[in-house]
Amino acid sequence: MTESLLTRLVLRLATAGVLVFIYTPLVLVAVYAFNPTIAQTWPPEGFTTEWFVTAFRNPDVLDAFWSSIIAAAFATAVALVLGTLASLAVQRFAFFGRETVSLLLLLPIALPGVVTGIALSATFQTLDVRFSLATVVLGHATFCVVIAYNNVLARLRRTPRSFEEASADLGADTWKTFRWITVPALRTALLAGGLLAFALSFDEVIVTNFTAGPATETIPLFIFRSIQRPNQLPVVNVVALVLVLLSVIPVYLAQRISEDAAGVAR
Amino acid sequence: MTVAIETTAPSRGRRLATWLHARPRLQLALLLGLPLGFFVVFYLGSLIVLFLNAFWEADPFSGKITPAFSLDAFVTLVTVDVYRVIALRTVGMALLVTLTCIVIGFPVAYYMARIAAPRTRRLLLVAILMPLWASYLVKIYTWHTMLGGNGFIDWLLEPIGLGSPGLTSLVSSWIVFTYLWLPYMVLPIHTGLERIPSSLLEASADLGARSGRTFRRVVIPLILPSIAAGSIFTFSLTLGDYITPDLISNTLFIGNVIYINSSLGNLPLAAAYSMLPVLIMGGYLFIVRRLGAFEAL
Numbered sequence: 318m319t320e321s322l323l324t325r326l327v328l329r330l331a332t333a334g335v336l337v338f339i340y341t342p343l344v345l346v347a348v349y350a351f352n353p354t355i356a357q358t359w360p361p362e363g364f365t366t367e368w369f370v371t372a373f374r375n376p377d378v379l380d381a382f383w384s385s386i387i388a389a390a391f392a393t394a395v396a397l398v399l400g401t402l403a404s405l406a407v408q409r410f411a412f413f414g415r416e417t418v419s420l421l422l423l424l425p426i427a428l429p430g431v432v433t434g435i436a437l438s439a440t441f442q443t444l445d446v447r448f449s450l451a452t453v454v455l456g457h458a459t460f461c462v463v464i465a466y467n468n469v470l471a472r473l474r475r476t477p478r479s480f481e482e483a484s485a486d487l488g489a490d491t492w493k494t495f496r497w498i499t500v501p502a503l504r505t506a507l508l509a510g511g512l513l514a515f516a517l518s519f520d521e522v523i524v525t526n527f528t529a530g531p532a533t534e535t536i537p538l539f540i541f542r543s544i545q546r547p548n549q550l551p552v553v554n555v556v557a558l559v560l561v562l563l564s565v566i567p568v569y570l571a572q573r574i575s576e577d578a579a580g581v582a583r
Numbered sequence: 584m585t586v587a588i589e590t591t592a593p594s595r596g597r598r599l600a601t602w603l604h605a606r607p608r609l610q611l612a613l614l615l616g617l618p619l620g621f622f623v624v625f626y627l628g629s630l631i632v633l634f635l636n637a638f639w640e641a642d643p644f645s646g647k648i649t650p651a652f653s654l655d656a657f658v659t660l661v662t663v664d665v666y667r668v669i670a671l672r673t674v675g676m677a678l679l680v681t682l683t684c685i686v687i688g689f690p691v692a693y694y695m696a697r698i699a700a701p702r703t704r705r706l707l708l709v710a711i712l713m714p715l716w717a718s719y720l721v722k723i724y725t726w727h728t729m730l731g732g733n734g735f736i737d738w739l740l741e742p743i744g745l746g747s748p749g750l751t752s753l754v755s756s757w758i759v760f761t762y763l764w765l766p767y768m769v770l771p772i773h774t775g776l777e778r779i780p781s782s783l784l785e786a787s788a789d790l791g792a793r794s795g796r797t798f799r800r801v802v803i804p805l806i807l808p809s810i811a812a813g814s815i816f817t818f819s820l821t822l823g824d825y826i827t828p829d830l831i832s833n834t835l836f837i838g839n840v841i842y843i844n845s846s847l848g849n850l851p852l853a854a855a856y857s858m859l860p861v862l863i864m865g866g867y868l869f870i871v872r873r874l875g876a877f878e879a880l
């Protein structure tokens with residue numbers, strides 16, 4: 318089937334249109350950050366960098382950034398440990414209910430976020446657990462585990478068992494084999510899974526809003542709560558631009574990891 | 584010549600390893616214990632707590648919840664019209680957003696998979712994937728600014744005599760939801776189209792079918808599972824979102840009712856209402872599974 322010249326032209330224009338649709342808001346983020354006025358009208362009436370100074374000195378912004386980083390780091394760590402353990406069990410052993418494990422781990426992503434949020438919130442309330450950054454981490458861990466699990470499981474399936482058997486034949490015990498054979502084979506899978514889990518946690522707001530409580534503020538929660546306060550908008554503009562720029566880091570790293578992984582496979 | 588034989592006792596770690604090696608069941612228990620414990624006790628446990636809360640009594644004045652069996656929450660949800668309206672609004676929006684993502688996403692996926700040169704295709708893939716890494720709330724916030732009074736959209740549409748739908752219209756949520764979830768539709772369709780062997784399309788042409796007919800009779804049926812797979816994301820993400828309707832349309836979706844009631848202390852009502860998206864999602868997955876969505880994920 319060859320598409321007619323007209324079809325090709327229409328498809329090309331449609332693709333260009335969608336790219337404009339996708340990137341216009343992201344480009345505007347950069348413009349708004351330099352907007353001098355508090356009212357966010359278009360076009361901006363001038364150019365200023367003063368809001369950057371204001372934003373970087375704002376203790377709420379800095380605290381929120383720290384909270385997000387700490388929450389994401391802990392959630393990622395929990396996800397990597399639990400995800401790796403579960404994937405080793407599922408890949409190395411045959412047991413009753415093995416198929417159910419994947420389904421169970423997938424549940425927090427398959428269910429609408431608001432259901433996970435209210436379920437955790439109801440439990441914390443019923444058990445009288447105080448909301449804090451720790452409850453945020455627990456909430457994030459639920460949907461981050463499956464990311465690590467899927468990445469590690471896929472890698473385990475592609476890594477021949479013969480490497481580990483050779484290591485055992487050469488006299489290494491379980492721990493040595495794990496340390497020198499299994500972990501290096503999983504390295505890029507752990508990196509990729511960890512990266513995705515970190516990004517997911519850093520960005521999450523739907524569940525976080527249920528598990529954070531008024532005293533805890535992550536960066537997405539800071540933006541969410543600031544939108545209702547017009548005076549804060551110039552600072553939010555700066556935070557938004559910083560976040561868009563930061564999102565280049567995981568894209569770059571993901572690219573590097575996939576190149577790395579391709580190198581290993583070859 | 585004598586051979587020195589190592590006689591030192593094996594280290595404690597090594598003895599433990601040997602001991603464990605003979606007990607595969609214990610190994611399995613050690614591996615599974617932590618993750619399964621976390622998910623069964625914490626996650627499933629939370630869902631059970633949520634389920635139980637739906638049947639508990641909430642004092643209308645103090646908001647105090649007593650673990651006494653009551654169907655009050657369900658009675659309220661069924662008898663008060665507004666809850667039905669909100670549910671229909673949410674499901675309607677989820678379907679509309681899904682349909683829009685298919686209509687807008689398909690041409691892009693098709694262009695990428697079958698027309699663009701390999702180099703362009705790689706660049707386009709990155710270009711479509713990249714916004715997924717950008718913060719969800721930043722995207723909503725920027726649309727909030729663009730759609731607001733005297734904002735970018737007003738400025739853009741003024742020359743043709745139109746204006747922004749504003750921050751109280753469902754049209755705005757429709758646009759923003761489509762914007763947010765579009766990549767989730769483009770990527771599976773693209774993968775599906777790439778998997779169709781050219782020989783199949785050539786065979787159809789050899790048998791006398793024109794492009795349009797080949798498209799309808801060969802491409803569409805082969806791509807249906809991929810569309811269904813993408814629709815799981817667009818549908819489920821819209822169904823569970825309460826941030827976008829709140830900030831962009833100032834309107835209530837299922838998620839808003841759940842959030843507001845849980846923070847106001849009417850946990851039984853919030854819990855009962857949260858059964859709805861679970862049931863809807865279950866029904867939706869049941870339907871798209873028959874379209875082969877799970878194989879295309």
